[in-house]
Amino acid sequence: MKTEHSCQDVYAPLARVEATLDALSRHPHAPAGLEGAVRYSLLSGGKRLRPILAWHACVAAGGQGEESLYAGAAVEFIHCFSLVHDDLPAIDNDDLRRGRPTLHKHAGEAMAILAGDAMTLTAFEILADARPAHLPKLELIRELAHATSAMIHGQVWDTLGGLPAGLAPLESLRLIHRNKTGALIRASCRMGALCARPGPNAETTLAAITRYADAIGLMFQVVDDLLDVTQSAEHTGKRTGKDIDAGKLTFPGVLGVEITREHVELLKRDALTAIEPLGTAGASLAELCEVMSTRTK
């Protein structure tokens, strides 16, 4: 019962997040088809993990949470752009996402490329014009630009290779995921924290939240790899999932399932230890870490 109750708490900001995304995806001057394509991709459910992280990181840093809505939305636009471009025939060639045709199947490949581009730009427009006025807009923009750049680097390494020579498999995995998934999760948390008015311990708080973010960012991917194995096991009786079938490096593939499970526990402990000094302000972040470590996809 506890988990169910806490889980509701953690996702309490979801309606505000959705309303913000809905409002910010309307563009009075955009071609109707482009706006429709952006909204098709952006408003298709999803866990909104990144805006939710931004909200709770804002609270953990002494804010109300709602000051983070624009920052969280900007990160979600970037996340969504990355899904749309990654799904393209030339990259992952995926036809379905969240049970619906991917954008290039729905609206054509040209529109999918341009809608992905438009979402990237909208993210920066959102931050440049973000409210409330006290937000450190330039710092937010810098965080998002560097994180998105890193995300693209991770995507290149993951799909096209070219990793630095001489890396062990585990180091390669970490480099890929620290960039591909971790950088944007880190940015979500740091940007959320930056949206709170800075208190006397702002620097220490930001450092704690950053360490938390790095731990859960990696944990997110490790859990994902584990789910790929265990869900396949449930459905097909095989121990290996689609990532391993596709020849991709995965944590269970390199470490084995048991050590990978221990790795999740270690990362969780690292995340929770990092935010201990924040006391009750960090309670929602702690709960979110719990939810992320036990998610079932």
Added chain:
Amino acid sequence: MKTEHSCQDVYAPLARVEATLDALSRHPHAPAGLEGAVRYSLLSGGKRLRPILAWHACVAAGGQGEESLYAGAAVEFIHCFSLVHDDLPAIDNDDLRRGRPTLHKHAGEAMAILAGDAMTLTAFEILADARPAHLPKLELIRELAHATSAMIHGQVWDTLGGLPAGLAPLESLRLIHRNKTGALIRASCRMGALCARPGPNAETTLAAITRYADAIGLMFQVVDDLLDVTQSAEHTGKRTGKDIDAGKLTFPGVLGVEITREHVELLKRDALTAIEPLGTAGASLAELCEVMSTRTK
């Protein structure tokens, strides 16, 4: 002789522009293949019209010019991203650009998509970390984000249609090009001007440079359309060029060649009138307008 001499003056900052682009396209953490792809596209010649405009607009607003180098480079990264994505098979499907294979022909379609994305992000990283320190970074970012968004809108209208209903052909043409080409030329000039330390007449100066930019932005496209017709005429003996053959709206197609030529003169006069109040500070912008109105591709 006069034009040749002046033309050299106008392009005097080119070496500085190229050196800046060279330096800013090296990314210590990027995958080597990605860096190579970005540099292949970015460092392939080109007139560097946008950074040159930024430089001279900076001078016109009382600056030295060199304060605009980061801003001009950011605009050029965006311009280059737009060329790479527009060339993709799903959009314009072009195999050659400036006499070399387009990026997707050279490095594959996945890399071209991701390199385009990376260039967009680099543009914002450049502005977020731009030097010198006095630059109004947030304003520069806002200008570039809105202009790039508008550019994508123009590209959607131009390649996928969906223009607002009831527009006359000339209005449609203007709407497409004000967005597709004009917005980034406008941003080049405004961003260059914003890089100068603001003097007592900063607002009036910015307004004058903006009016200049709007006029030359449209003129650029009108001249382009004229060249398409006249160059075809020279080479093939036909009066219509590839745009008209492709069924695209063009200024000569709508207005006829003679009225289109008059249109260029009117736009040139409008641009020159706009910057008259700036006196000698605007001399290079005036010269650049002259060069742009008589270019031969």
